[in-house]
Amino acid sequence: MGANVSRTTVRSELRLSSVPRVSVSISPNLTALAVVADALAGRRRGLPDAWRKAIAARVRATGHQAARPIGAPGHSVVPDSVVPLAPPLGDVPMREQLDALRDAPPDRLIRDLEQAFGPAAVPAHWRPAAARPERWLRGYANALADVWSAVEPMWRRARPLLDREIARVGVASMRGAPELLLGSLNRRVVCTGGSLFVADIEPSAYDLGDRPVVLVPMLAGEDSVIVSLDGPDAVWIAYPLPGSAALWRRPAAPAPAPAPAARVAGELSALVGPVRARLLLALDRPMTMSALATRLNLAPGGLTYHCDRLRAARLVARERRGREVWISRTARADELLDLFRR
Structure with a gap:
């Protein structure tokens, strides 16, 4: 899976051999992941500084530690354990995603790291997680939970925008213009010449084949894009929800009162x-x-x-x-x- 893409002209390619089937998933865990990458892991993608600082102040130390490998400089590939319940499964409530992380056996993370990087080539920034997978899974779940406590009120306010985006995707699909829709997601995503290109610092190329494309609107910085192009059953692309930039202009969430x-x-x-x-x-x-x-x-x-x-x-x-x-x-x-x- 590719993490948030960088400001670069190097791009991963998804070759479209036929008209893609497009659907929408309302899965807020991708919003939480994007904010973790921006506010905690140092992969800045457009969050206002006030929000970044307020969110970072909410997160426990274990969450900060777990977030570090997600934003390692020069890398975009992350293990599938980062999104244990993927959007092709349908809408994924945040609670289910957190439960899946907390219940995941440690060897799942080891398998996902080996699948992503090879059994003998886990990069240095993921080795602490490989050495103590249960600690990483717990810390990462903490990071998502703490971030979500700050972002959830905004997510609720974004419901009209989410409904409008669902309608936009539906209209584009019914009118037979999914390529135009895919090209309009974000400036880091380009659809041209029968291929979809996504800015990436670790580029790769795939054929879409007959797999569907699942779109996941996020509340995230304007340059935040997260993709999974290699899934056997579907491709998914998470992108900033159109019109949501105004929500980030509200005052940053204060530090939480004792619960x-x-x-x-x-x-x-x-x-x-x-x-x-x-x-x-x-x-x-x-x-x-x-x-x-x-x-x-x-x-x-x-x-x-x-x-x-x-x-x-x-x-x-x-x-x-x-x-x-x-x-x-x-x-x-x-x-x-x-x-x-x-």
């Missing part, structure tokens, strides 16, 4: 201890023991110990499903949390 969840966690910690409080709060849905250990950064033995204590207090339940052990909050635990949330 009610932080108060709940503090009060719950006094009752059951900090680790078990984090464990209970993390179980907003049933999870496997391995996924929960990764999310909480706990060794399996330590997690089992704390789960046993909470199980004895009738606050969690365990269930074996095949080879996996699932853990969930009990109704008693939910009632306890409700007391602290009042």
